Amino acid sequence: MAPPYLVxxxxxxxxxxxxxxxxxxxADSITITAGSSTVSLKGTGGDLVEYAVERVRQAGQAWILQLRGVQTIEQAERLVGCELVxxxxxxxxLPEGTYYQADLIGLLVVTEEGRELGxxxxxxxxxxxDVYVVHGEGVEWLLPATKEVVKKIDLARAIMLVHLLEGMIEAEAV
Known part of the structure; x- marks a missing residue:
């Protein structure tokens, strides 16, 4: 079962x-936050504090967010490190076959042969x-997020089943 909050x-x-x-x-799109009147910030202790969204704009790959009640640099600095949920x-x-990135982070990547990559x-x-960065035991792999490679995503079991193309992963690394 998916958690009640989307990071x-x-x-x-x-x-x-x-x-x-x-x-x-x-998330793939700033419109998710831009369309929301409120967001919550989750601190390291897991506590959630809700804020009204006053303004959201894009700055390159990042978002710049103005929250009601946060009016100084000091107040904003206290929120650094918090997750936006x-x-x-x-x-x-989402349409069938598409996923929120937050739901994919942490999935176990398994080959069709049953080998766990990380x-x-x-x-x-x-x-x-997109390219998935997969960490295994002492090794990192970059797997393209294509239909040719990604065969199945099972969020309930937290598993991504992949088909490795020839030369994608060096034999000694696997």
Whole structure:
């Protein structure tokens, strides 16, 4: 069962002098946050604090977020490191076969032969397709997020089944 909250990103630094936050997004689109009137910030202790969203804009790959009640750089700096979350029920439904990045992070990657490669720790957005960064025991693999490679995603079991193309992973690394 999916957690009740969807993690959209992480506050990485204060932005400017008026309390804005720079957020590194995990979600594919800024419109998820822009369309929401409130978001919650989750601290390291797991506590959630809800904020009204005053403004969201894009700055390169990041988002700049203005929250009601956060008006100074000092207030914003206290929120750095917090995860930005919304209720999963407030998130837009996705088309069949598409997933929120936050739901893919942590999945166990298993080959069709049953070999466990490791877990997805990051998703790189490239021009052609996303790339999953998979950490195994002392090794890292980069797997393209294509239908040719990704055969099945089972969120209930937290597993991604993959077909490795010839030369994708060196024999000695596996």
């Amino acid at each position: 959209l990103g992480k506050a990485v630094k204060a932005w400017g002098l008026k309390g804005e936050l720079k957020v590194q997004p995990y 919304i209720l999963r029920s407030a998130a837009p439904s 877990r997805i720790v990051e998703i790189l957005e490239t021009g052609a397709n």
